[in-house]
Amino acid sequence: MSGYYVVVDELDDWAPYFPSREVISFDQYMAKTEIQTDQTVRILNFCRNKRALGRGYYCSLLAEARGHKVIPNISVLNDLRRKKLYTLKLEDVAKSMAKLKPAGDQTQLTFRIFLGETLETEFADLAKSIFERFSAPILEVTLEKEQSWSLDKIQTLSLKEITAEAEQEFLANTLEKFSNRLWRKPKTRKHYRYDVAMLVNPEEQMPPSDKKALSNFIKAGDKLGINLEVIGKKDYVRLAEYDGLFIRETTSIDHHTYRFAKKAEAEGMVVMDDPTSILRCTNKVYLADLLRTNKVPTPKTLLLSQTDKKSLQEAMDYLGLPIVLKIPDGAFSRGMYKANNLDELQDAMKKLSKTSALVLAQEFLYTEYDWRVGVLNNKPLYACRYFMVKGHWQIYRHDDSKKTAATGGFETLPTYEVPQAVLEAALKACRLIGDGFYGVDVKQATDGRVAVIEVNDNPSIDSAVEDKFLGQALYYEVMAEFLRRLELQ
Template identity: 90%
Template structure:
């Protein structure tokens, strides 16, 4: 049985569009009580009456009760009933509204949003923003102009209210793009048990995984009966089509990766990196205090908020020289300085204080390499030693306008890793969650172990992290997805 349905009041409502057996009436959906509870079902609710206790309302209500993923959901329908409720949620689209130019002498304009898209190019950004907050098949938006644009009204439309042929064609094309597998499902398509989205950014200069590694993940998922599809930033509105989300793009809190993770979690999807892990890992200030409080071995650390020499002298007295300074959300050795004297310390603090109120200061521990321990569901998965760039103190060196230089690496089985390194890594990960992490650890010549940070989105590149496990590394990650999907 198909896992996709478009629900309409009467089948005649679909007459202007291409026939499909996935299009059913409200009464037919009401009678479908035999769908197995563990089957993933997605519903597009095109019913007319979405007021409380109307058919459209009951369609979404029944879908949620049956565990089906529905657009629009009950929360959206309830919010759109009252202007005070939906205007609160639309505060974030104020920037998009502010960008709009006056429309001649018009004091009011109305446009329609079809699954996040609209026919008028000038409203494209606003349409997408509104749909992200109120996912409904068709929305009508009214703006008023009085020196500046403001949102007057947002409400849902049914198929019956779309009588213009150009609009009907636009909706049909948008539907086709929105859910490609619904409208163009090849007859020979392999039957998958689950669909998982893999969020990537093809333009990222230093992505967590190269193209070969991404393909290895896709092949491993295929063997497990998982359809793993790559998606990008623009596919936010399509998340409800999937059962899981695998983020393979560098994460940050003030970033679309975090919004993707939050939405996926809200949809009840299996998600790695989960939003809690992103929150705990991406801010080094939070992470440093978390590790210190729970007695995980780390370098001596201070949080600095001032550039005056008295506080900086205290840092030198406590940490010694050199001192390593870091911004809270740096990645791949970016936003880091090593200060060897007071002048360098003052200069680095002034630079970093421009972007962050707090700066992390740590004692400098010299090692020839950094350990990276990959941990999945609180179990060690892989181990690498990343060596420092020749003549440099980090494993990455960023030169302006040039590709980042890297040191060598050595991949090995986890059973060859010193026990103290493994124990510190696992202890740190247990504080974060049960996701997929990469723990950076230093081990000095005298045996001292110090956790530098926990990465929620660890690097997995072909012929590097997979050097020892090979395809088994990708298989283990996707097998964890399968385990979590089945446990739901």
């Protein structure tokens, strides 16, 4: 189990709360130069003076120098010293502030945030958003109103400034929820070297991994000394408790999965897949241009923005018919159309242009199946052939009215049976993205021509499908890569 400490100026500051061995003074923390060096150490900094050169500032500074994970970190403290910096990071929550309608006619109000939660329920969403960006044990937020509510000030508070009994009780309860390790010791359990969070969404209709596959990842981690714990969207504020993040939820840029990846990277955690990979893979426009520029074999491709017949006729002349149209951030064959003539092309363009300024247009390459090559750290890991749905041109056929999707068959093979040209194209594409975990979709025509369709940053790993050949070894290889990266840090 990882080390966990609450640091206060003086132990008397903790007098209103339940005694705990994990509560230490700033002087005690300074003297503890070797706190559980073989494990991850987490620090909650409750010291009073967090201004530059103050005790609170030095507490966070020493924690970072010692390789401890600390809340708040130095970056947060520095940002909160300058209003221009913290208001800049809160631009995207300005809309939620403008919608606030607190009772009364006051033009200024203040509320407090305790580890992401607040007693004032009307500010709950705002409190969570602020804490996600400025993680500190206690924050005081002041809002002012002219035409609408806007942020006036954010500052950190110390335990000494929490004098109301209701707030003290709320802080104690919130801290208990934030990490019950501080209060309740778990029963004797296996000692893990690392804690890794696995982000999943139980409600997702087409998740990257089914329940059995997730269980297999957990078992593999257990064998390697990694405690792989399932978390969800609501656990964002707990992210710093872990050493790594494994995303097993469909990713997107304008989505919490990307925010989780960014946060994990900023915390110095091992994260798969990293935000750069998500950025490069989830936007098909970016990916298509990246592959073309670096001479990776792909279908003939155009970026379309016009819906007039002249522009579309020129696209038809270059790409031929039929033409496949894609929105930039589609997944699992969603947001795709096949146009067989000019009218269908124009109709599809009008539909897709409502959601994206650019539409990806590609020549249609008919094959009975798509290759999927799983690549981990630029090495091939597994290979599948996904067959088209009977009577359909894709491996998925969605029925939105029933919220279901039909799939074609599959065949899982060892990577040494993959045609060399397919393997080389997949690896070349991955090297342009990074060193994460990817699934590369490749078509191979009857004449031998190979074309990379896309690179997926969050490839599907389902039990009895992608693991059909390697079995549990597939999950072991992924978690072993996590272990390698954790040890390198």
